[in-house]
Structures are given as C-alpha cells and as structure tokens.
Amino acid sequence: MDSITKNRQSTTTLRAMIERAYGPDQVPDGEDFATELSYGFFNALYRVRLRDGAQAVLKIAPPAGVALMAREHGMMRNEIAAMELVRRASDVPVPRVHHNDVTGDLCGADWFAMEYVDAxxxxxxxxxxxxxxxxxxxxxxxxxxxxxxxxxxxxxxxxxxxxxxxxxxxxxxxxxxxxxxxxxxxxxxxxxxxxxxxxxxxxxxxxxxxxxxxxxxxxxxxxxxxxxxxxxxxxxxxxxxxxxxxxxxxxxxxxxxxxxxxxxxxxxxxxxxxxxxxxxxxxxxxxxxxxxxxxxxxxxxxxxxxxxxxxxxxxxxxxxxxxxxxxx
Structure with a gap:
C-alpha cells in the first residue's frame, strides 16, 4: 500500500541503520539484503538480512515536512511505549525491539529495529x-x-x-x-x-x-x-x-x-x-x-x-x- 507518509530509504542508509542497531560486523554485503514490506499505509517497513544470515525488521516514521493528523505526531514513540508495556505486563506475543533511535540523524525521523517474526x-x-x-x-x-x-x-x-x-x-x-x-x-x-x-x-x-x-x-x-x-x-x-x-x-x-x-x-x-x-x-x-x-x-x-x-x-x-x- 502506498502513501506519501512512507519514508523510504536507500540501501546506503539502511546499512547505516543496521550498523547502529547491530554493530559493524552485521552490516550486509551486496544490494539484495533489504525487502520493503508493502502492507500498511503509514510507516516504511523493511525486512533486512544481517551479515550472519539472521533477519530483522526496520520500521521508519514519516519524513519531516509531510502533513500529519494530530494523533500521528510521535506515534512511533507511542508504539515503543505500548510494546514495552505489553511485554512487561502480559503474555501477549509482540516482537522484541532491538534498537530504538529518535535522533533523526540517519533518516530524518524516528525509527526502530525489531525481531523478525517468521510467520x-x-x-x-x-x-x-x-x-x-x-x-x-x-x-x-x-x-x-x-x-x-x-x-x-x-x-x-x-x-x-x-x-x-x-x-x-x-x-x-x-x-x-x-x-x-x-x-x-x-x-x-x-x-x-x-x-x-x-x-x-x-x-x-x-x-x-x-x-x-x-x-x-x-x-x-x-x-x-x-x-x-x-x-x-x-x-x-x-x-x-x-x-x-x-x-x-x-x-x-x-x-x-x-x-x-x-x-x-x-x-x-x-x-x-x-x-x-x-x-x-x-x-x-x-x-x-x-x-x-x-x-x-x-x-x-x-x-x-x-x-x-x-x-x-x-x-x-x-x-x-x-x-x-x-x-x-
């Protein structure tokens, strides 16, 4: 599903995000390590393969300058807070968050790396x-x-x-x-x-x-x-x-x-x-x-x-x- 809110990134930027989340030893070679997951209307989502073959997901908030509805500002931070709460207070299965970045220096927005669920x-x-x-x-x-x-x-x-x-x-x-x-x-x-x-x-x-x-x-x-x-x-x-x-x-x-x-x-x-x-x-x-x-x-x-x-x-x-x- 397409939307102007999807903050798509180059493979160069995705490599930089992987390095920050998982370390330089996990940065993959080649150009075919990332697949955009197309469902969803709001955030950009990538399944990435790390150098050791493990998979993870990168989720990226909308870019600066795109008009958002009132409740959509800071929604990724709300999502992180919700996932942490669900994991702490219940047995409901949610992916593990591996890294959360709110600096905006790599992609101009909040993003996080999380567990890939093989399902x-x-x-x-x-x-x-x-x-x-x-x-x-x-x-x-x-x-x-x-x-x-x-x-x-x-x-x-x-x-x-x-x-x-x-x-x-x-x-x-x-x-x-x-x-x-x-x-x-x-x-x-x-x-x-x-x-x-x-x-x-x-x-x-x-x-x-x-x-x-x-x-x-x-x-x-x-x-x-x-x-x-x-x-x-x-x-x-x-x-x-x-x-x-x-x-x-x-x-x-x-x-x-x-x-x-x-x-x-x-x-x-x-x-x-x-x-x-x-x-x-x-x-x-x-x-x-x-x-x-x-x-x-x-x-x-x-x-x-x-x-x-x-x-x-x-x-x-x-x-x-x-x-x-x-x-x-």
Missing part, C-alpha cells in the same frame, strides 16, 4: 484463501482472547500510552474525536456532511461515555492484518502505534458489529468473551465506529489515497450516522 500475516493469508475457514475462525477467536488479555492492563489515565493523559474517558474520547474533525477542516476534507452536524451527533450521545471509568489498554488497531499466524495460532501482534488507555469496546475487531464491510465479529467476540450489549454499550460502539469512519475519511486526503477509497469511506460514514439516528 504469515493473518489478514493477508486469509484474504488470499491460503487458510481454511476453520483456521480463519480460530484465528479471529484467538485474536479476541488476546484482546481480552490486553484489556487487563490498567493505566492511571485515559488517552494514548505515551500521553497526553485525561482524567475521564468522556474528556479523552471527545478531545480526540474533535482533533480528527479539526484535521479534516484543516485539510479541506469534504465529509459529505457538515462537520458541525457530525460533531452534534457525537455530543448528543456522548453521555454514555461516562459509563467507562477504568482506563484499560486497547490496541485500537487489532485487525487481522496486524497479526501474524503460524500453524493456526497467532504468534505476534504488530503495529501498536495507536494503542491507548480507553474502552475495550472500541477495538477494531468489533467494527463488524456496525459496518457490514468488515469481518463478522462473531469469532472475535467469542474469544473476547463478549455476549450481548446493553443499550449504552451499543451506543458507545456506534460512537467509536463514527470516530473510525471520520478518521478513515480524513486519512484519504492526508495519505493522498485514491478517489475510490474516499468514496468508500464516505459510505461508511453514512452508515454509522444512520445507526446514530441521523439520515439525510
């Missing part, structure tokens, strides 16, 4: 038909169980793992939703709806957010494509950059409750242990889908994505506004 991307393999329906079902159930384990991690405040923090969930969620609307206004994004109308829909239902009183760890982006599978089991969770302390009901694996385009959430819910939803919980889930739909729509401009992606995102926004009682 298939669950979402890509499922879409390609490489997994049986039984394995796909079990994979989503396993993701739900891992999500439940992650939610057991409790923070002191609400908001991104690396801050800023908020005392209450209504304050945190409403501030971050307002930031996305402001991102859209700043970039001149046509939501297909007046932004004040969208904000009023949020405000009219936001009282249910007060039901959330414990700041629990949420990956937010726990999609199938952000997990690795081997022999029918999820062996790693990747892409933790949007992780925060918030409401477990906002996790991506539940998006199919509201938007038919997304995978059936039944096996995820089974692993998560989520049966029925109260009226308040269902409204909260609708609000999080609204937040996601606006984010996906605004991203199409910031990422310079295709008109087709923009039209699709507008359709998702129409659907969720309907769920919250707003129709044209």
């Amino acid at each position: 298939a991307c669950f979402g890509i393999a499922a879409e390609a038909g490489e997994l049986t329906p039984e394995v796909v079902d079990a994979g989503f159930e396993h993701l739900g169980a891992l999500n439940r384990d992650l939610n057991r991690i409790v923070g002191e405040r609400f908001g991104p793992v690396d801050g800023p923090g908020f005392a209450t969930w209504p304050e945190a969620a409403t501030t971050m939703f307002a930031d996305v609307l402001a991102d859209g206004a700043r970039a001149g994004v046509d939501l297909g709806w007046d932004a004040d109308v969208v904000r009023k829909v949020w405000d009219d239902h936001a009282d249910v957010l007060a039901e959330v009183t414990v700041p629990r760890f949420v990956e937010v982006d726990l999609w199938a494509k952000n997990s690795m599978i081997r022999e029918g089991r999820i062996v790693a969770i990747i892409d933790h950059e949007r992780a925060m302390f918030g409401d477990p009901l906002m996790e991506a694996g539940l998006t199919g409750l509201d938007l038919p385009f997304f995978p059936d959430p039944t096996p995820f819910r089974r692993g998560f242990g989520l049966t029925g939803l109260t009226d308040g919980e269902r409204t909260r889930r609708h609000l999080y889908t609204l937040w996601l739909a606006v984010t996906m729509l605004v991203e199409t401009t910031y990422r310079e994505q295709t008109p087709e992606q923009y039209r699709w995102a507008r359709e998702q926004l129409d659907i969720v506004l309907g769920l919250l009682g707003r129709t044209r």
Whole structure:
C-alpha cells in the first residue's frame, strides 16, 4: 500500500541503520539484503538480512515536512511505549525491539529495529484463501482472547500510552474525536456532511461515555492484518502505534458489529468473551465506529489515497450516522 507518509530509504542508509542497531560486523554485503514490506499505509517497513544470515525488521516514521493528523505526531514513540508495556505486563506475543533511535540523524525521523517474526500475516493469508475457514475462525477467536488479555492492563489515565493523559474517558474520547474533525477542516476534507452536524451527533450521545471509568489498554488497531499466524495460532501482534488507555469496546475487531464491510465479529467476540450489549454499550460502539469512519475519511486526503477509497469511506460514514439516528 502506498502513501506519501512512507519514508523510504536507500540501501546506503539502511546499512547505516543496521550498523547502529547491530554493530559493524552485521552490516550486509551486496544490494539484495533489504525487502520493503508493502502492507500498511503509514510507516516504511523493511525486512533486512544481517551479515550472519539472521533477519530483522526496520520500521521508519514519516519524513519531516509531510502533513500529519494530530494523533500521528510521535506515534512511533507511542508504539515503543505500548510494546514495552505489553511485554512487561502480559503474555501477549509482540516482537522484541532491538534498537530504538529518535535522533533523526540517519533518516530524518524516528525509527526502530525489531525481531523478525517468521510467520504469515493473518489478514493477508486469509484474504488470499491460503487458510481454511476453520483456521480463519480460530484465528479471529484467538485474536479476541488476546484482546481480552490486553484489556487487563490498567493505566492511571485515559488517552494514548505515551500521553497526553485525561482524567475521564468522556474528556479523552471527545478531545480526540474533535482533533480528527479539526484535521479534516484543516485539510479541506469534504465529509459529505457538515462537520458541525457530525460533531452534534457525537455530543448528543456522548453521555454514555461516562459509563467507562477504568482506563484499560486497547490496541485500537487489532485487525487481522496486524497479526501474524503460524500453524493456526497467532504468534505476534504488530503495529501498536495507536494503542491507548480507553474502552475495550472500541477495538477494531468489533467494527463488524456496525459496518457490514468488515469481518463478522462473531469469532472475535467469542474469544473476547463478549455476549450481548446493553443499550449504552451499543451506543458507545456506534460512537467509536463514527470516530473510525471520520478518521478513515480524513486519512484519504492526508495519505493522498485514491478517489475510490474516499468514496468508500464516505459510505461508511453514512452508515454509522444512520445507526446514530441521523439520515439525510
């Protein structure tokens, strides 16, 4: 997937990054030691072969000068903080970080080197038909169980793992939703709806957010494509950059409750242990889908994505506004 935020680097720079992370004895010869991993819309990602034959992954934040949305500033630092927390406070599998560099002197941005996980991307393999329906079902159930384990991690405040923090969930969620609307206004994004109308829909239902009183760890982006599978089991969770302390009901694996385009959430819910939803919980889930739909729509401009992606995102926004009682 292509995006102007991808900070691609020459083999010369990649060698310099390997030297800093692993030492001069591990700098590879030749030009074929690096392969760009193309999935994902935001960061540049390379699988590299070290001189001793071991493999690693280099992840590079967007270059300076590229317009970013409010929550995207410093996201790589949030990801590092989230990975360290998950490894310390749970048994959920995440790659080991080998080196973290925030100097910006090699590639003009934050970057880190991490363990290469020898496994298939669950979402890509499922879409390609490489997994049986039984394995796909079990994979989503396993993701739900891992999500439940992650939610057991409790923070002191609400908001991104690396801050800023908020005392209450209504304050945190409403501030971050307002930031996305402001991102859209700043970039001149046509939501297909007046932004004040969208904000009023949020405000009219936001009282249910007060039901959330414990700041629990949420990956937010726990999609199938952000997990690795081997022999029918999820062996790693990747892409933790949007992780925060918030409401477990906002996790991506539940998006199919509201938007038919997304995978059936039944096996995820089974692993998560989520049966029925109260009226308040269902409204909260609708609000999080609204937040996601606006984010996906605004991203199409910031990422310079295709008109087709923009039209699709507008359709998702129409659907969720309907769920919250707003129709044209």
